[in-house]
Amino acid sequence: KDVKDYLHLLDKPLDEFEAPGARNSTLGEDALWHVLYSLGQDNTYLNKRKAYWGLVLAVRDRMLEKWTAVQRKYYANDDKRLYYLSLEFLPGKFLRGNLLALGLENEAHEFLHEHDLSLDEIVDEECEPGLGNGGLGRLASCYMDSMATLGLPAYGYGIRYSYGLFRQEIRNGHQVEQPDNWLHEGSHWLIPRPHNLFPIRFYGTVNEWLDDDGMLRHDWRGGDLVMAMANDMYVPGYRNGHVNSIRLWEARPHKEFVLSSFNAGDYIGSVQEKISDENISMVLYPSDDAPEGKTLRLKQQYFFVAATMRDMVRRFKKLNKPWDQLPEKNVVQLNETHPAIAIPELMRMLLDEELLGWEEAWCICQKLFAYTNHTILPEALETWPVKLIERLLPRHMQIIYEINRRFLEEVRLHFRDEPELPSRVSLISAGPEQRVRMSHLAIVGSFSVNGVSSLHTQILKDRVFHDFIRIFPDRFNNKTNGITPRRWLRQCNVPLSWLLSEHLGCNWITDLTQLKKLRELVDDVEFRHDWEQCRLTNKKRLADYIEKVNGITVNPHSIFDVQVKRFHEYKRQLLNILHIISLYNNIRRNPDVKMQPCTFIFGGKAAPSYQMAKDIIYLINCVARRVNSDPHTRNFLKVIFLANYNVSLAQLLVPATDVSEQISTAGYEASGTGNMKFALNGALTIGTRDGANIEIGERVGDGNIYLFGLCEKEVLALRRRGYDPWEFYKNDSELREVLDMINSDQFTPGDSTAFSSIFNSLLTGGDPFMVLADYRAYVETHKRISHEYVDRDLWIKKSIMNTAGMGYFSSDRAVKEYIDGIWSLEPDV
Numbered sequence: 112k113d114v115k116d117y118l119h120l121l122d123k124p125l126d127e128f129e130a131p132g133a134r135n136s137t138l139g140e141d142a143l144w145h146v147l148y149s150l151g152q153d154n155t156y157l158n159k160r161k162a163y164w165g166l167v168l169a170v171r172d173r174m175l176e177k178w179t180a181v182q183r184k185y186y187a188n189d190d191k192r193l194y195y196l197s198l199e200f201l202p203g204k205f206l207r208g209n210l211l212a213l214g215l216e217n218e219a220h221e222f223l224h225e226h227d228l229s230l231d232e233i234v235d236e237e238c239e240p241g242l243g244n245g246g247l248g249r250l251a252s253c254y255m256d257s258m259a260t261l262g263l264p265a266y267g268y269g270i271r272y273s274y275g276l277f278r279q280e281i282r283n284g285h286q287v288e289q290p291d292n293w294l295h296e297g298s299h300w301l302i303p304r305p306h307n308l309f310p311i312r313f314y315g316t317v318n319e320w321l322d323d324d325g326m327l328r329h330d331w332r333g334g335d336l337v338m339a340m341a342n343d344m345y346v347p348g349y350r351n352g353h354v355n356s357i358r359l360w361e362a363r364p365h366k367e368f369v370l371s372s373f374n375a376g377d378y379i380g381s382v383q384e385k386i387s388d389e390n391i392s393m394v395l396y397p398s399d400d401a402p403e404g405k406t407l408r409l410k411q412q413y414f415f416v417a418a419t420m421r422d423m424v425r426r427f428k429k430l431n432k433p434w435d436q437l438p439e440k441n442v443v444q445l446n447e448t449h450p451a452i453a454i455p456e457l458m459r460m461l462l463d464e465e466l467l468g469w470e471e472a473w474c475i476c477q478k479l480f481a482y483t484n485h486t487i488l489p490e491a492l493e494t495w496p497v498k499l500i501e502r503l504l505p506r507h508m509q510i511i512y513e514i515n516r517r518f519l520e521e522v523r524l525h526f527r528d529e530p531e532l533p534s535r536v537s538l539i540s541a542g543p544e545q546r547v548r549m550s551h552l553a554i555v556g557s558f559s560v561n562g563v564s565s566l567h568t569q570i571l572k573d574r575v576f577h578d579f580i581r582i583f584p585d586r587f588n589n590k591t592n593g594i595t596p597r598r599w600l601r602q603c604n605v606p607l608s609w610l611l612s613e614h615l616g617c618n619w620i621t622d623l624t625q626l627k628k629l630r631e632l633v634d635d636v637e638f639r640h641d642w643e644q645c646r647l648t649n650k651k652r653l654a655d656y657i658e659k660v661n662g663i664t665v666n667p668h669s670i671f672d673v674q675v676k677r678f679h680e681y682k683r684q685l686l687n688i689l690h691i692i693s694l695y696n697n698i699r700r701n702p703d704v705k706m707q708p709c710t711f712i713f714g715g716k717a718a719p720s721y722q723m724a725k726d727i728i729y730l731i732n733c734v735a736r737r738v739n740s741d742p743h744t745r746n747f748l749k750v751i752f753l754a755n756y757n758v759s760l761a762q763l764l765v766p767a768t769d770v771s772e773q774i775s776t777a778g779y780e781a782s783g784t785g786n787m788k789f790a791l792n793g794a795l796t797i798g799t800r801d802g803a804n805i806e807i808g809e810r811v812g813d814g815n816i817y818l819f820g821l822c823e824k825e826v827l828a829l830r831r832r833g834y835d836p837w838e839f840y841k842n843d844s845e846l847r848e849v850l851d852m853i854n855s856d857q858f859t860p861g862d863s864t865a866f867s868s869i870f871n872s873l874l875t876g877g878d879p880f881m882v883l884a885d886y887r888a889y890v891e892t893h894k895r896i897s898h899e900y901v902d903r904d905l906w907i908k909k910s911i912m913n914t915a916g917m918g919y920f921s922s923d924r925a926v927k928e929y930i931d932g933i934w935s936l937e938p939d940v
């Protein structure tokens with residue numbers, strides 16, 4: 112059937128919100144108008160580009176009308192506002208999602224149809240903004256979607272990077288990084304606001320003065336100024352007339368030209384300053400789950416935080432309320448410690464500019480800020496050298512010292528018999544180079560600290576922040592992550608959405624717990640047949656993509672086993688490829704083997720400076736080359752590496768996946784959110800008892816997930832006992848064979864040392880992520896999977912049970928928990 116014939120079946124009807132100021136022109140008419148009057152192009156005929164840009168502008172008009180109405184309402188109702196501060200947002204492509212949310216899909220289809228175009232080809236025109244690395248940035252975008260859908264007075268705040276995360280190419284098996292110039296054609300989804308402009312200071316000096324009451328006051332001046340200019344991105348709620356925004360700051364030169372040097376004839380020198388100012392928002396740091404200790408990164412953090420605090424205070428001042436009401440009217444959620452410098456920045460504004468006393472200012476901060484932790488990797492917990500902060504932000508360093516002094520005084524008072532405690536919880540680490548521990552700053556300066564899955568929060572309490580639990584017993588809480596069902600089911604999986612809406616009605620789109628009703632349908636043969644057909648349709652679409660992009664034919668009836676995520680040793684893509692090599696060996700040994708054909712698909716980027724991760728990418732590509740071209744195995748086994756994994760590619764992969772690989776070393780993956788996307792779309796998970804996998808297992812049922820390997824406690828215990836990977840090497844001949852192959856020229860003819868770094872890390876290096884310890888359990892679990900997949904009834908039932916159990920993992924649920932447990936906000940619709 113044609114999409115447009117069934118769209119009305121799929122979605123909730125539009126609410127009456129459409130009514131006020133309803134337009135008397137159609138979306139198509141407006142798009143044509145914009146082609147002529149905004150783009151200045153002939154609109155008597157359309158090509159893809161013109162149709163795309165015309166549509167974008169027509170959709171944007173409708174969002175802006177709603178957004179301004181919503182802003183007016185916030186002021187009129189005197190609503191408490193949420194500020195969600197994140198150095199990363201990964202919204203994915205906008206057009207389809209915005210049409211869907213605004214209920215304009217049908218109109219768009221009709222318009223395009225009249226011009227012999229289709230939505231599928233039009234959305235290809237859109238560039239995906241890669242303003243984030245992975246899970247953390249995508250989570251921020253899922254939450255923005257839920258906040259708009261729940262009608263919350265919420266604002267996202269971040270940076271408008273000129274270059275997003277690098278575009279990944281694979282050349283001769285190696286990752287090559289290319290700049291992602293996502294704005295090369297401009298983006299009409301982003302509205303520049305040249306009048307929302309704040310000067311941001313760096314460096315300079317602090318002067319002291321006495322106020323009329325004889326109180327010592329501080330004044331930060333001099334140094335360099337950079338302008339922060341707002342750019343707004345709009346986030347419509349799902350069919351509720353609500354539109355929120357994400358404000359992304361762009362760095363602008365403070366002076367277009369430095370006149371003195373211009374006059375002196377130093378033309379290039381004067382332009383130089385302009386260039387370095389703009390550098391602040393030039394590019395996103397490509398590190399994931401790892402801090403980037405460079406000055407520019409700290410500059411980025413302060414730049415966006417300072418502009419955001421200004422914006423918040425500007426709005427608050429319009430209300431003419433006393434300062435102690437700031438936290439009654441606002442709440443600031445810090446996404447990781449990246450924006451934690453907001454705490455001393457607000458202190459500085461209140462003390463030095465508004466002339467409040469310390470206690471009053473501190474009390475306001477502690478009621479205003481809340482902090483989400485997303486990692487326990489010790490090397491990923493941010494710290495900054497005191498020397499650097501002192502130079503770049505001298506006043507902030509003074510304030511941090513004072514926060515610390517007062518905090519440690521309290522600690523000494525309450526824990527007299529623990530002389531070690533103050534140095535453990537201090538905001539400043541001792542050692543040859545003193546550093547500020549940003550997580551400690553965030554904990555001390557907030558009223559709430561949350562982890563992102565049950566296990567993760569437990570680890571924070573038991574280990575990472577154990578000392579703080581005793582100092583602030585009520586501050587810690589859990590908010591298990593969630594994903595938006597709009598993008599991660601309704602949008603990316605139209606066949607399944609249709610089937611769901613046909614059987615359950617369409618309320619699941621905003622109330623995902625409705626999916627549990629699917630359990631009543633598992634025994635319905637016809638339903639199971641339809642379910643399988645949906646899956647097959649999605650798998651064929653992915654197979655076409657692979658054929659087109661990688662030039663490899665894959666069998667859509669094979670098991671699609673997918674591991675897509677950032678490359679990191681703890682995520683253990685290595686474990687996956689070791690298993691594939693052993694499968695390969697087994698098929699070659701038994702050419703007549705009866706085996707369900709398998710397609711193993713990988714995708715993900717490695718941080719450019721992370722050599723081991725890049726080596727693993729190279730290994731996967733070398734194994735793929737060998738396996739895919741071997742006539743003995745190629746009917747059973749294919750290995751595919753999809754370059755440049757991003758949100759759009761995820762939308763293609765997720766609905767087509769049979770087996771979802773979530774195999775991090777237990778205790779290391781804070782939550783994971785890819786795991787949720789796959790299970791929601793009916794994939795079965797092979798996973799460790801890590802992050803949210805545990806909670807997924809609890810909800811889909813033990814029999815419908817393949818959990819294997821050491822749990823977090825066992826990982827710790829084994830490490831304490833003394834873990835020796837050589838034992839596994841010696842005792843498991845299959846594993847030994849695989850490792851020896853890696854340590855030879857089997858996959859890189861003529862070069863036997865290409866992967867010695869990997870071999871060494873797994874053996875002499877002590878195998879820090881316990882790949883070998885989990886190897887046998889992983890291989891055996893895969894055998895079970897391939898066996899059970901053949902029983903189609905059994906498998907499809909399990910697939911349905913996965914979708915049925917995933918209602919809990921909606922970001923709507925997660926955001927509601929934040930509202931009730933942390934933010935105390937009133938939804939506005």
Ligand code: CR6
Binds near residue numbers: 491592782783
């Ligand atoms: N890398 C965690 O590692 C979690 C997301 C979102 C991560 C991941 O398990 O799902 O955050 N952590 O909470 C950081 O970015 C620091 C991630 O995406």
